[in-house]
Amino acid sequence: MCALRVLMLEDRAEDAELLALALHRDGIECEWTRVQTRSEFLSGLREGPDIVLSDYSLPGFNALEALAIVTETRVETPVIVVTGAMSEETCVESLRHGASDYLLKDRLARLGPAVKQAMADQKLRISRREAEQASERLGATLRGVVNNSPSAIFVKDREGRYLIANRRLEEMLGLPADSATGLRDRDLLPAPIADALAALDGDCIAANRPRQHEEEFGDGADRRSYLSVRYPISGDGEATDAIGGIYTDITAMKRIENDIRVARAELRNQAAHLEQDNLDLRELDHVKAEFLQSVSHELRTPLSIINGTVEMMLEGDFGQLSTEERELVATVEKAGDRLDTTIIDLLTVFQMDRGGFAVNLRPTQLSDIIARATHAVGPMLDNAGIRAEIDIPQELPSVSVDGDQITRVLINLVTNAIKFSPSDTTITISAHPHSSEVVVAVRDAGAGIPKAEQSQIFLRFHRGSAAVRESMQGAGLGLAISKEIVERQRGWIDLESDEHRGTTVSFGLPLDVDRSIEHRGEVRIPLSGGPPGPSDGANQTIRQPDDPAANTAEGGRP
Amino acid sequence: MTRVLVVDDDPGIVALVSYKLGRSGFEVDSVGDGQAAVDFVATQTPDLMMLDIMMPGLSGLEVLERLRASETTAKLPVIMLTAMAQESDVERGFELGADDYIIKPFSPRELLGRVNAVLARSAR
Numbered sequence: 312m313c314a315l316r317v318l319m320l321e322d323r324a325e326d327a328e329l330l331a332l333a334l335h336r337d338g339i340e341c342e343w344t345r346v347q348t349r350s351e352f353l354s355g356l357r358e359g360p361d362i363v364l365s366d367y368s369l370p371g372f373n374a375l376e377a378l379a380i381v382t383e384t385r386v387e388t389p390v391i392v393v394t395g396a397m398s399e400e401t402c403v404e405s406l407r408h409g410a411s412d413y414l415l416k417d418r419l420a421r422l423g424p425a426v427k428q429a430m431a432d433q434k435l436r437i438s439r440r441e442a443e444q445a446s447e448r449l450g451a452t453l454r455g456v457v458n459n460s461p462s463a464i465f466v467k468d469r470e471g472r473y474l475i476a477n478r479r480l481e482e483m484l485g486l487p488a489d490s491a492t493g494l495r496d497r498d499l500l501p502a503p504i505a506d507a508l509a510a511l512d513g514d515c516i517a518a519n520r521p522r523q524h525e526e527e528f529g530d531g532a533d534r535r536s537y538l539s540v541r542y543p544i545s546g547d548g549e550a551t552d553a554i555g556g557i558y559t560d561i562t563a564m565k566r567i568e569n570d571i572r573v574a575r576a577e578l579r580n581q582a583a584h585l586e587q588d589n590l591d592l593r594e595l596d597h598v599k600a601e602f603l604q605s606v607s608h609e610l611r612t613p614l615s616i617i618n619g620t621v622e623m624m625l626e627g628d629f630g631q632l633s634t635e636e637r638e639l640v641a642t643v644e645k646a647g648d649r650l651d652t653t654i655i656d657l658l659t660v661f662q663m664d665r666g667g668f669a670v671n672l673r674p675t676q677l678s679d680i681i682a683r684a685t686h687a688v689g690p691m692l693d694n695a696g697i698r699a700e701i702d703i704p705q706e707l708p709s710v711s712v713d714g715d716q717i718t719r720v721l722i723n724l725v726t727n728a729i730k731f732s733p734s735d736t737t738i739t740i741s742a743h744p745h746s747s748e749v750v751v752a753v754r755d756a757g758a759g760i761p762k763a764e765q766s767q768i769f770l771r772f773h774r775g776s777a778a779v780r781e782s783m784q785g786a787g788l789g790l791a792i793s794k795e796i797v798e799r800q801r802g803w804i805d806l807e808s809d810e811h812r813g814t815t816v817s818f819g820l821p822l823d824v825d826r827s828i829e830h831r832g833e834v835r836i837p838l839s840g841g842p843p844g845p846s847d848g849a850n851q852t853i854r855q856p857d858d859p860a861a862n863t864a865e866g867g868r869p
Numbered sequence: 870m871t872r873v874l875v876v877d878d879d880p881g882i883v884a885l886v887s888y889k890l891g892r893s894g895f896e897v898d899s900v901g902d903g904q905a906a907v908d909f910v911a912t913q914t915p916d917l918m919m920l921d922i923m924m925p926g927l928s929g930l931e932v933l934e935r936l937r938a939s940e941t942t943a944k945l946p947v948i949m950l951t952a953m954a955q956e957s958d959v960e961r962g963f964e965l966g967a968d969d970y971i972i973k974p975f976s977p978r979e980l981l982g983r984v985n986a987v988l989a990r991s992a993r
Contacts, residue, residue: 626978
């Protein structure tokens with residue numbers, strides 16, 4: 312154990328010796344220093360003694376002054392006043408000035424215990440102070456936590472008085488800083504707000520468990536939304552002593568939530584509009600379909616009468632015609648046929664746009680298609696004085712196509728070739744397999760098509776300069792429809808023309824056409840046709856079921 | 870003599886068909902609407918009926934349905950005549966028991982051929 316460092320304020324050296332001896336007797340080893348003036352005492356005190364033993368009265372100095380110095384310098388060294396003679400007043404005075412104890416020099420037997428007691432008291436005092444400081448620090452930390460929190464925090468007692476109200480809470484409630492503590496909501500806020508808060512607090516206390524709400528505070532643009540959590544606080548874990556609450560600002564979140572809600576509503580609105588547009592379009596489509604039927608009926612019934620009557624005239628049903636009459640009636644027949652072709656082409660384009668143009672793929676022999684087409688255009692070839700040459704290999708692989716539609720394309724191409732060929736020339740119809748496709752070509756020895764026009768040739772309603780120049784009739788739909796038909800069957804169509812050597816129109820059809828491309832038409836309207844009729848004469852015509860183009864070659868010629 | 874009843878609301882078509890068939894040796898009667906056709910077969914027995922589909926009042930399809938429902942006309946050969954050419958109508962016609970169909974504009978020669986073919990089939 313370390314020696315106790317003792318500072319003695321004593322003017323008599325032998326008394327100091329006696330004190331040291333008394334301590335020694337009580338088993339207290341000490342290092343002691345004796346001082347007797349104010350300045351010596353001050354410097355001794357600076358050495359940091361464990362205890363001061365002070366004589367009450369010295370020449371020029373005394374214990375009360377020494378005690379005052381100890382108090383002033385905030386040194387916590389215990390001071391025991393030791394005196395030769397002491398009145399009760401001086402004792403009381405000494406204790407009042409901060410002395411730990413006092414004793415008389417003739418009772419030095421008490422010195423040891425008194426020192427021990429003073430030291431113990433001192434130790435206790437220090438540890439108590441340290442505990443207080445720690446508690447203070449903790450309190451400051453907690454206050455910091457509460458005051459600096461971005462959340463509004465409160466604690467109220469059962470009567471609703473604020474025990475804690477942090478700065479955020481006061482801001483939220485629109486109160487001045489440090490104004491809430493000790494008061495109730497009804498002392499601070501307008502009655503409706505105070506009542507609402509009291510109701511929420513009461514609800515939490517009654518339930519005795521945490522409660523969560525969404526609340527709003529502030530006015531106008533400053534109005535903000537909060538998520539509040541209230542929880543009961545109980546010291547003994549049973550009865551609620553107080554209520555705590557934490558408010559989290561969720562204004563931004565609510566704004567986003569609201570934006571999302573608005574966006575959703577807009578989307579729903581747009582969807583409704585789209586649905587209405589769809590209904591309108593379906594209605595329009597329905598009107599178009601009705602128009603289609605109406606056109607079909609209103610134009611083709613009178614046409615039926617005209618063409619039928621003309622046919623009967625040419626066949627001599629009304630008596631034999633003179634050559635002149637026959638030529639005139641034949642002109643009417645051609646006009647009727649052309650009108651029918653134009654109506655069919657227009658209706659076809661209409662149907663293609665409506666998605667009602669069905670494609671029926673079946674394995675088909677191209678040689679059959681070529682035979683059907685050349686047969687159909689036979690009379691036209693004869694009339695124009697043009698020869699047709701067929702160039703196909705012995706064996707042609709079959710293709711999966713819509714035979715009626717491809718026949719229509721081929722008739723179309725040959726009809727065009729006839730129109731633009733001078734008489735006494737040859738049109739060549741060929742079909743040859745190439746790697747994965749069969750290429751069909753119609754070549755004429757006509758005037759050819761100027762380069763500048765070639766890119767336009769497959770456009771709807773395009774009429775070539777030659778057609779215009781020669782006053783040839785036609786709506787300019789044949790090639791556009793042909794292109795569309797071929798492409799719907801995964802094929803291609805192309806044109807090669809030289810202004811002096813003639814024109815070749817080719818189309819390719821894949822050998823392995825996938826059957827899944829069959830178009831799902833909503834309404835399929837065959838424009839003309841019916842099962843092939845019985846042949847009753849040399850001027851046989853072929854009508855393909857659902858194949859309006861077969862009518863191009865309609866009508867017998869003399 | 871073979872009797873054909875032509876049912877069509879268009880007088881031009883009636884005249885054309887009547888003339889062509891008449892010249893080919895048929896006895897031709899005609900009516901202008903569906904109800905008249907039903908009334909006609911109640912008292913008379915034609916050998917074949919040319920029946921337009923799109924007519925005001927009773928449509929051709931409705932007439933056909935009644936013909937097939939009645940014992941006396943269940944087997945009467947019927948050729949539908951239509952400009953409409955809606956596939957569903959043609960299909961419906963065959964379902965109801967039509968023997969053939971012709972779509973306008975048609976060739977009178979072809980029409981005659983169809984009539985002869987249907988009559989030959991029904992005679993077997």
